[in-house]
Amino acid sequence: MFKDTLNTKIFLTDSDFEELFGPRITRLVRIMNKAAGTVCPPCNGFCCKNIRCLFYSEYFSTCPIFDRRPRECRYHFCHEVFTAAPLNGEEKDMLQQPVEELICGDRGGIARLFFLFPEFPLDEKGLASLGIKGEVEQLMREFEKGRLDEKAAFVQLKALCQG
Numbered sequence: 001m002f003k004d005t006l007n008t009k010i011f012l013t014d015s016d017f018e019e020l021f022g023p024r025i026t027r028l029v030r031i032m033n034k035a036a037g038t039v040c041p042p043c044n045g046f047c048c049k050n051i052r053c054l055f056y057s058e059y060f061s062t063c064p065i066f067d068r069r070p071r072e073c074r075y076h077f078c079h080e081v082f083t084a085a086p087l088n089g090e091e092k093d094m095l096q097q098p099v100e101e102l103i104c105g106d107r108g109g110i111a112r113l114f115f116l117f118p119e120f121p122l123d124e125k126g127l128a129s130l131g132i133k134g135e136v137e138q139l140m141r142e143f144e145k146g147r148l149d150e151k152a153a154f155v156q157l158k159a160l161c162q163g
């Protein structure tokens with residue numbers, strides 16, 4: 001079902017995501033995203049912090065790579081969002097289906113937090129293997145020390161997310 005190149009690509013645009021998951025899932029995810037828009041802001045990225053995403057800062061107003069975020073983020077919704085989304089049981093079941101085709105490896109603690117996927121590519125180990133860990137950490141330090149404003153940090157962080 002999934003195209004090989006997209007299936008191995010880490011950072012996705014909206015159109016990459018639609019191509020990967022198809023129009024039906026994309027429509028359901030849009031509805032979930034709308035629910036997340038009301039549920040997530042007061043939470044301030046609990047899941048992003050707990051999954052140890054190196055792009056996360058509690059001082060950012062939103063995800064710095066929102067329109068390049070990987071499928072794990074695009075397809076992650078916690079129980080609160082699932083509950084808040086106006087989807088019926090069949091539609092919620094449908095959201096689980098493509099995940100089975102993407103899962104590889106053993107499920108672990110990460111899988112319990114981001115329960116739809118077993119591994120997360122933007123933690124220390126993931127970014128080290130992508131070869132951008134040092135650059136991301138440096139930019140995050142510059143931002144958190146006030147030497148880089150949010151807009152500039154977003155541009156530079158996004159520029160690292162090409163593959």
Ligand code: SF4
Nearest residue numbers: 040043045046047078
């Ligand atoms: S998905 Fe859930 S845990 Fe993550 S930011 Fe939104 S409300 Fe918080």
Ligand code: SF4
Nearest residue numbers: 048053055056063073
């Ligand atoms: S890349 Fe994903 S985990 Fe990291 S801050 Fe953005 S949405 Fe959260």
